[in-house]
Amino acid sequence: MSWLPPDDESDDEPYADYEARARPNPKGNRARTKIRPEHKDAVTGRVLTVDRGRYSVLVGEGTDDEHEAIASRASELRKNAVVTGDRVDLVGDTSGVDGSLSRIVRIQERSTLLRRSADDSDEVERIIVANADQMLIVVAAANPEPRPRLVDRYLVAAFDAGITPILCITKTDLRDPTDFLANFVGLDIIVVQSAENQWPLEVLGGLLSGHSTVAVGHSGVGKSTLVNALVPDAHRAIGRVNTVTGRGRHTSSSTISLRVGDGWIIDTPGVRSFGLGHINPDNILGSFTDLATVALQCPRGCTHLPGSPDCAIIEAAEAGELGDIGRLRLDSLQRLLGTLA
Structure with missing residues (x-):
């Protein structure tokens, strides 16, 4: 079936003065924005435990008004894990009374x-x-x-x-x-x-x-x-x-x-295994400050494991420069690095 213009339109301009009707916005007419509220009235708390999407948070730590509040995680934090020990900012009902629920809107900078x-x-x-x-x-x-x-x-x-x-x-x-x-x-x-x-x-x-x-x-x-x-x-x-x-x-x-x-x-719950797939080996050496100083003389990419060519730490140990404790610490370092390898 072909399209025919209305009777009152001329044959020369069948489409004249026709306007397409604007498609309604199914989500409302208000434009979306990425600007989030600053939550200047947020209070700080310590996450004590996590249970199925609910967080027990200590509010007013060290004050006369210290108490626990129950909180959920704000939608903007859905990709961020909130864990025990976190310092967080809360909004909403932080009274801690039965049935109250606050909301975690920020995770403060973590030290470890x-x-x-x-x-x-x-x-x-x-x-x-x-x-x-x-x-x-x-x-x-x-x-x-x-x-x-x-x-x-x-x-x-x-x-x-x-x-x-x-x-x-x-x-x-x-x-x-x-x-x-x-x-x-x-x-x-x-x-x-x-x-x-x-x-x-x-x-x-x-x-x-x-x-x-x-x-x-x-x-x-x-x-x-x-x-x-x-x-x-x-x-x-x-x-x-x-x-x-x-x-x-x-x-x-x-x-x-x-x-x-x-x-x-x-x-924490007891475990029978502890995966280390995410660990950076350089951080392990950094914990052995005395050996890390010697390792500055190692060639690039040195693993410091037994048999590593030109390893400055191994050469210092063989030369007796590290002493008995130094040799023991090298053994411990190699065992820990071997755990990753």
Whole structure:
């Protein structure tokens, strides 16, 4: 069927004076803008825990009005992970009363990020906690068996993030941890030991005071039991080691910040693997400041691993210039770098 002009139009100008009707805007007539509100009235809080899209945030920290508020994440932050330890800005109802809900509109600059990947081939990082300055690595002397290579991975992640590691050995009543600790003699790490139900709480309290410390460890090593001893009202779930497999059972399912004196301890779920696919090896060397100075003389691309040609660190160690401690530290560095390789 052909188009015919209206009867009142001339045959010479069939399309004259016709105007196409403007197509209505299905989303409304208001133009979209990328300008976001400044939220000058936002209040600052510390993220204590994350649970299925809801965030427990401590508001008014250190004041008489200190309280917890529940928050959701603003739509403009949908591509940004908000994790335990984050300092965030909130708007909305921050009263914390039942049924109230505020909104996280900004994540403040982070001082550190502890990350891991699913495995060593996965370069996609998973942020565990933010703004921690210490890592408490909890290891059992026995039951379950200590895993030096897993501890190496924790150390690599800590050095990469610029976090100071502390090693806590539990269940020393079951086995002398001397042989295990020999793996780390070249590292300047504080070591704390404890037998069952004999936690050195005064020592640990002093180490945690004034710091934000993330606790990590293999399932079943007693990490949550230690947290409960430090924070009696934490009520973190604990489990037992399977007598057949020798493996611990996952008990803590969430990451949570708990106050210890004037510091914080962040309890994390126990893990059996810790991927390092996202780590930059240069950050590991940077944590060995004495060896990093010698490494300035290494050829470009030097891996510092055994057999590396013209490696200045290896040559200095062979010449006795590093001393006994230096050789031990080189061994530790090579083991950590070998973990990445």
